[in-house]
Amino acid sequence: MEVDDLTRRTGxxxxxxxxxxxxxxxSRIRLARNLSAHPFLSKADDAERxxxxxxxxxxxxxxxxxDDALLVNMEDTDELDRQLLVERHLISKQxxxxxxxxGVVISPDETRALMINEEDxxxxxxxxxxxxxxxxxxxxxxxxxxxxxxxxxxxDERFGYLTAxxxxxxxxxxxxxxxxxxxxxxxxEIERVFRAARDTRLAVRGLYGEGTDAIGDFFQISxxxxxxxxxxxxxxxxxxDIIPRIVQYEQTAREVLARERPYQLDDKIWRAxxxxxxxxxxxxxxxxxxxxxxxxxxxxxxxKLVDLQTVNELFLLAQRAHLQKINGGAxxxxxxxxxxxxxxxxxxxxxT
Amino acid sequence: MEIxxxxxxxxxxxxxxxxxxxxNGEKRERHLCEACAEQEGITMKQHxxxxxxxxxxxxxKVGGGMQEVAxxxxxxxxxxxxxFRSQGLFGCPHDYEVFDQHITPLIxxxxxxxxxxxxxxxxxxxxxxxxxxxxxxxxxxxxEAVDKEDYEAAARLRDHIKALETDGG
Numbered sequence: 001m002e003v004d005d006l007t008r009r010t011g012x013x014x015x016x017x018x019x020x021x022x023x024x025x026x027s028r029i030r031l032a033r034n035l036s037a038h039p040f041l042s043k044a045d046d047a048e049r050x051x052x053x054x055x056x057x058x059x060x061x062x063x064x065x066x067d068d069a070l071l072v073n074m075e076d077t078d079e080l081d082r083q084l085l086v087e088r089h090l091i092s093k094q095x096x097x098x099x100x101x102x103g104v105v106i107s108p109d110e111t112r113a114l115m116i117n118e119e120d121x122x123x124x125x126x127x128x129x130x131x132x133x134x135x136x137x138x139x140x141x142x143x144x145x146x147x148x149x150x151x152x153x154x155x156d157e158r159f160g161y162l163t164a165x166x167x168x169x170x171x172x173x174x175x176x177x178x179x180x181x182x183x184x185x186x187x188x189e190i191e192r193v194f195r196a197a198r199d200t201r202l203a204v205r206g207l208y209g210e211g212t213d214a215i216g217d218f219f220q221i222s223x224x225x226x227x228x229x230x231x232x233x234x235x236x237x238x239x240x241d242i243i244p245r246i247v248q249y250e251q252t253a254r255e256v257l258a259r260e261r262p263y264q265l266d267d268k269i270w271r272a273x274x275x276x277x278x279x280x281x282x283x284x285x286x287x288x289x290x291x292x293x294x295x296x297x298x299x300x301x302x303x304k305l306v307d308l309q310t311v312n313e314l315f316l317l318a319q320r321a322h323l324q325k326i327n328g329g330a331x332x333x334x335x336x337x338x339x340x341x342x343x344x345x346x347x348x349x350x351x352t
Numbered sequence: 353m354e355i356x357x358x359x360x361x362x363x364x365x366x367x368x369x370x371x372x373x374x375x376n377g378e379k380r381e382r383h384l385c386e387a388c389a390e391q392e393g394i395t396m397k398q399h400x401x402x403x404x405x406x407x408x409x410x411x412x413k414v415g416g417g418m419q420e421v422a423x424x425x426x427x428x429x430x431x432x433x434x435x436f437r438s439q440g441l442f443g444c445p446h447d448y449e450v451f452d453q454h455i456t457p458l459i460x461x462x463x464x465x466x467x468x469x470x471x472x473x474x475x476x477x478x479x480x481x482x483x484x485x486x487x488x489x490x491x492x493x494x495x496e497a498v499d500k501e502d503y504e505a506a507a508r509l510r511d512h513i514k515a516l517e518t519d520g521g
Binding site for chain 1 (some may be wrong): 359367368369370381428429430431439440441442443444447448455458459462463465466467468469470471472473474475476477481484485489492520
């Protein structure tokens with residue numbers, strides 16, 4: 001498998017399946033781990049980085065990731081391909097932009113991605129569409145066990161798994177759920193929900209994690225504290241308490257909109273379609289906003305000209321790296337806006 | 353597409369407030385930047401990034417032999433406390449031990465008061481280490497149950513702890 005093969009598929013997190021998938025786009029768990037015998041990356045020279053890279057590569061091959069896993073050496077990968085991996089949520093922005101020996105191993109179905117030499121020696125990530133935290137934990141815990149059999153992790157009885165940054169110490173776990181909340185956004189209640197989330201020490205971020213804006217009503221909610229509670233406690237608070245409540249708020253907001261402001265709601269959806277199906281030049285942010293409204297229309301069964309699969313695909317294909325990949329070469333910002341509009345017109349069935 | 357703050361008309365509005373205005377309960381929307389929102393008394397309780405916590409922590413300690421602490425160096429990786437302070441990153445696993453007393457309050461603060469790991473333990477450390485972590489977890493939950501006056505849960509947790517302690521030694 002190669003990076004180019006990825007562009008022909010939608011990727012796990014946009015499959016639009018799984019529990020609560022009307023609101024929950026995807027669930028993700030990642031574990032941060034380090035090797036006890038090597039310095040953390042801020043103090044690792046090239047030789048150390050390479051030693052860690054080689055060792056972890058071998059260990060990952062010893063797990064059940066499959067023969068067809070994709071190993072990407074970041075140093076041999078151009079900017080466009082690295083950006084493509086970011087857009088598919090397979091690596092972090094930081095990992096794409098860093099320097100030095102580093103890589104990622106990706107399972108063929110893109111549900112697992114193991115980053116080597118990011119901020120920590122190893123970051124294991126498992127991703128699923130919909131709200132599926134319990135099965136994700138079982139899966140990632142198993143992968144962690146298989147690697148732990150082969151290496152000695154940096155671990156301390158008091159502080160738990162030792163990480164380069166003390167904000168990840170302890171369990172090293174980050175549980176994130178990506179939510180699509182256009183109803184709460186339209187009803188103006190979204191800030192209240194987020195304030196409540198932040199009060200319980202959860203972080204609310206944009207589509208691409210740390211330091212990114214919330215574009216198109218997509219929000220990532222994740223735990224902030226990693227020490228003091230067990231993995232299953234963190235997960236159960238998320239999966240059986242907080243997220244279901246937000247999902248319920250969003251559902252209610254959608255019902256109220258449909259009941260009290262049906263014309264305004266349909267107007268949003270149809271204007272989004274109008275723009276996407278007829279624009280001659282359109283930027284990423286506007287596209288994501290419009291696709292968000294279109295997705296709402298499809299999910300609420302108020303808009304039937306397009307199916308969910310198409311909307312989900314366009315979320316990815318309209319982005320910078322994917323767009324250039326399909327076009328088979330580099331495009332500047334203006335060219336991209338034109339190519340994006342063309343792609344959208346073609347996919348949304350507008351004839352001219 | 354960006355909305356500017358209604359008060360200063362300068363920064364991007366990131367705080368969106370819906371006020372219910374008496375007497376008719378009319379809704380009024382306001383879009384403010386974070387700074388103006390704070391001045392208006394709308395507080396944003398946010399998780400403090402590690403660097404902010406560090407900065408505050410350092411200010412707090414200034415005058416009390418801070419220079420000495422800043423120069424504290426890990427014999428294993430050579431990172432100084434000053435470097436850690438500016439980057440928020442450790443140089444090697446030993447740093448947790450080397451800087452122990454200086455980072456404990458910081459870790460406590462970043463993790464909502466927690467100081468002890470109660471989750472997964474690598475298998476190589478054996479059954480005992482796993483039980484220790486579980487014990488710490490149960491004791492914490494016992495305290496929480498008592499705080500919440502949930503005595504039924506507290507009794508259950510106490511029995512569980514007793515069983516583990518006699519069993520695990």
